[in-house]
Amino acid sequence: MLILAGVSRAYGEQQVLGPLDLDVSVGECVALLGRNGSGKSTLLRLAAGREEPSTGRVAFDGLPMSEDDPRIRSRVAVVGDPPACYPDLTVRQHLELVAVGHRVPEPQARIDLALQTHRLTGRAAALPAELSSGQLQEMLLAAALLRPMDLLLLDEPEQRLDPAARERLAARLAERRAAGTTLLLATHHRALARAVADRVLVLDRGVVTAEGPPGHVLPEEADGDPA
Numbered sequence: 001m002l003i004l005a006g007v008s009r010a011y012g013e014q015q016v017l018g019p020l021d022l023d024v025s026v027g028e029c030v031a032l033l034g035r036n037g038s039g040k041s042t043l044l045r046l047a048a049g050r051e052e053p054s055t056g057r058v059a060f061d062g063l064p065m066s067e068d069d070p071r072i073r074s075r076v077a078v079v080g081d082p083p084a085c086y087p088d089l090t091v092r093q094h095l096e097l098v099a100v101g102h103r104v105p106e107p108q109a110r111i112d113l114a115l116q117t118h119r120l121t122g123r124a125a126a127l128p129a130e131l132s133s134g135q136l137q138e139m140l141l142a143a144a145l146l147r148p149m150d151l152l153l154l155d156e157p158e159q160r161l162d163p164a165a166r167e168r169l170a171a172r173l174a175e176r177r178a179a180g181t182t183l184l185l186a187t188h189h190r191a192l193a194r195a196v197a198d199r200v201l202v203l204d205r206g207v208v209t210a211e212g213p214p215g216h217v218l219p220e221e222a223d224g225d226p227a
């Protein structure tokens with residue numbers, strides 16, 4: 001579904017990622033963990049086709065990955081930084097925009113359910129600037145999860161969420177995975193990785209230092225936190 005082959009990224013003289021290979025199968029959920037600055041977001045931007053790798057290639061279902069390709073845009077959802085929102089549209093209007101753009105069936109019922117799931121029913125008429133940072137993150141997640149997709153890319157989706165919201169997020173992502181969506185996420189939250197990932201990759205200074213099932217790479221009783 002998603003292939004990164006010999007991918008590396010340098011900014012000027014600084015090599016921040018790879019070269020590395022990553023092959024994410026259809027329906028698989030891969031979690032990237034690692035300290036601040038280890039290259040997780042860079043890898044996700046390359047995987048989303050938002051940036052070109054310095055070397056190597058990224059392919060989605062056999063197509064060269066590019067966020068400008070409409071064949072890819074319709075199948076790949078991204079929740080990343082910076083947050084993508086319109087300052088003059090309300091929460092409900094953001095969801096309506098996504099529903100129209102992606103031809104979501106029964107849009108109003110689905111939007112109402114999304115608002116409820118993400119605890120935004122009472123904030124449906126609010127503008128992004130009127131939301132708390134956690135509510136804004138919930139809106140971005142609600143918008144991404146509302147639409148049909150084959151691949152979901154998430155950069156630290158747990159950020160700014162309280163523990164209960166993080167648990168709901170884990171449940172929503174597990175549902176998505178069970179429905180066959182392929183997932184690649186960067187996270188600092190080991191419990192989220194354990195709850196949803198089939199495979200964990202730990203990055204350190206742009207290099208994969210550990211890889212395997214979460215139970216092996218992230219044992220619950222471990223003292224040290226690779227993230």
Ligand SMILES: Nc1ncnc2c1ncn2[C@@H]1O[C@H](COP(=O)(O)OP(=O)(O)OP(=O)(O)O)[C@@H](O)[C@H]1O
Nearest residue numbers: 011014016034035036037038039040041042043186
């Ligand atoms: N546009 C850029 N120009 C120069 N250096 C960059 C740029 N983007 C990222 N970097 C550098 O690349 C390295 C990897 O950054 P990246 O954001 O991928 O890390 P991360 O693992 O996502 O970190 P965090 O957990 O803090 O989000 C860092 O040293 C960062 O300073």
